[in-house]
Amino acid sequence: MRIGCPKEIKNHEYRVGLTPESAHELVAQGHEVWIETMAGCGIDASDDQYVAAGAKITDGPDPIFAECEMVVKVKEPQAVERKKLRDGQILYTYLHLAPDPDQTRDLVESGVTAIAYETVTGPRGQLPLLKPMSQVAGRMSVQAGATALEKAHGGRGVLLGGVPGVMPGKVVVIGGGVVGFNAAQMAAGLGADVTILDRDPEVLEKVGTHFESRASTRFSNKANLYDAVCGADLVIGAVLIPGAAAPKLVTREMLGDMQKGAVLVDVAIDQGGCFETSKPTTHADPTYVVDDIVHYCVANMPGAVARTSTYALNNVTLPHALRIARMGWKEAMRADPHLGEGLNVHAGEVTYEAVAKELGYDFRPVEDLLG
Numbered sequence: 001m002r003i004g005c006p007k008e009i010k011n012h013e014y015r016v017g018l019t020p021e022s023a024h025e026l027v028a029q030g031h032e033v034w035i036e037t038m039a040g041c042g043i044d045a046s047d048d049q050y051v052a053a054g055a056k057i058t059d060g061p062d063p064i065f066a067e068c069e070m071v072v073k074v075k076e077p078q079a080v081e082r083k084k085l086r087d088g089q090i091l092y093t094y095l096h097l098a099p100d101p102d103q104t105r106d107l108v109e110s111g112v113t114a115i116a117y118e119t120v121t122g123p124r125g126q127l128p129l130l131k132p133m134s135q136v137a138g139r140m141s142v143q144a145g146a147t148a149l150e151k152a153h154g155g156r157g158v159l160l161g162g163v164p165g166v167m168p169g170k171v172v173v174i175g176g177g178v179v180g181f182n183a184a185q186m187a188a189g190l191g192a193d194v195t196i197l198d199r200d201p202e203v204l205e206k207v208g209t210h211f212e213s214r215a216s217t218r219f220s221n222k223a224n225l226y227d228a229v230c231g232a233d234l235v236i237g238a239v240l241i242p243g244a245a246a247p248k249l250v251t252r253e254m255l256g257d258m259q260k261g262a263v264l265v266d267v268a269i270d271q272g273g274c275f276e277t278s279k280p281t282t283h284a285d286p287t288y289v290v291d292d293i294v295h296y297c298v299a300n301m302p303g304a305v306a307r308t309s310t311y312a313l314n315n316v317t318l319p320h321a322l323r324i325a326r327m328g329w330k331e332a333m334r335a336d337p338h339l340g341e342g343l344n345v346h347a348g349e350v351t352y353e354a355v356a357k358e359l360g361y362d363f364r365p366v367e368d369l370l371g
């Protein structure tokens with residue numbers, strides 16, 4: 001198969017879909033790999049390294065979109081990239097379609113076969129292609145929140161760890177999955193006063209057992225959420241209903257009852273955000289203030305630590321890429337239904353139920369296509 005990897009063009013996105021090592025694995029299995037010139041510069045991978053791995057360097061993205069059977073990326077295709085996608089081409093990347101009607105429409109109209117990293121499952125229902133980026137974003141969310149809490153950044157001037165004789169900051173993490181767990185680890189490590197809310201008793205048990213006295217757990221209902229959020233210095237939004245738009249758990253009305261200068265970090269922004277007042281921001285301008293509350297809503301947080309993130313991402317995306325390249329997407333999905341869960345759009349139809357429901361498309365089950 002001919003596989004192509006364009007340079008990412010989202011704001012301050014420095015990751016790359018294929019490392020030179022991944023390109024080498026694909027080439028070693030008999031595939032052709034085309035890499036856009038400078039695609040790896042954000043992780044310090046030169047064109048020469050890709051050439052040494054057996055890849056061909058293209059001058060710009062156009063040859064890749066025009067001639068490659070599979071396009072491997074990191075972030076959802078931007079509008080200019082979507083115009084280049086073709087009928088029958090495989091797109092393998094993060095998509096986050098439920099909160100993004102424009103992207104969904106363009107993918108449907110393009111006829112592309114779009115496989116979303118974030119909905120591929122694992123044997124116990126986990127999301128193994130999302131997990132490493134959630135680990136990164138969870139860890140970064142505390143760094144981002146700590147910076148935003150500084151007065152110069154609009155925050156209330158609280159040091160999360162406190163100092164001897166002064167109380168630490170209060171960190172509330174909504175959602176105790178991968179992002180939430182990693183956020184809580186960082187916040188507890190700094191010495192903050194940490195509370196984790198989730199609505200899944202098994203998750204509460206897992207985080208409760210892990211953190212013991214270093215963090216409190218609370219069931220996520222309206223009353224507990226209100227109480228925790230209103231007392232917080234930093235709230236981290238880390239909920240997920242796979243493939244669906246995030247529920248709006250903190251309303252605009254609640255902002256008025258929060259502490260002035262408190263910070264909301266909405267990691268779930270890529271699924272539309274779990275705070276009513278969230279709107280996507282970029283690394284270039286990551287925060288804004290609504291009703292005296294600082295909001296940080298960067299949808300590609302891991303892009304800022306591109307080296308760590310690219311290698312962590314390739315570790316989990318490459319095995320499926322190799323199988324798709326070897327067997328074709330249909331056979332690879334027949335052999336591994338967990339990969340089939342990643343199919344979101346194919347030949348003009350939406351094949352992921354939560355996306356179809358959210359955006360009003362007819363739903364075509366993957367099994368129908370696999371025969």
Ligand SMILES: NC(=O)C1=CN([C@@H]2O[C@H](COP(=O)(O)OP(=O)(O)OC[C@H]3O[C@@H](n4cnc5c(N)ncnc54)[C@H](O)[C@@H]3O)[C@@H](O)[C@H]2O)C=CC1
Pocket residue numbers: 118127130131133134135137174175176177178179180197198199200203220238239240241247249266267268269270271298299300301302
């Ligand atoms: N902004 C960024 O750069 C990045 C964003 N993300 C996003 O972060 C979000 C979280 O991802 P993961 O932690 O991997 O998901 P996960 O599935 O591991 O955890 C989500 C947790 O939310 C909980 N939850 C669902 N509804 C809830 C509610 N009403 N109240 C409290 N908890 C609730 C679930 O029980 C689950 O434990 C996703 O939207 C993901 O796409 C992930 C990586 C990077």
Ligand SMILES: CC(=O)C(=O)O
Pocket residue numbers: 075094118130133134270299300301302303
């Ligand atoms: C998961 C995601 O959206 C990201 O890593 O950018």
Ligand SMILES: [Mg+2]
Pocket residue numbers: 076096270299300
């Ligand atoms: Mg996004």
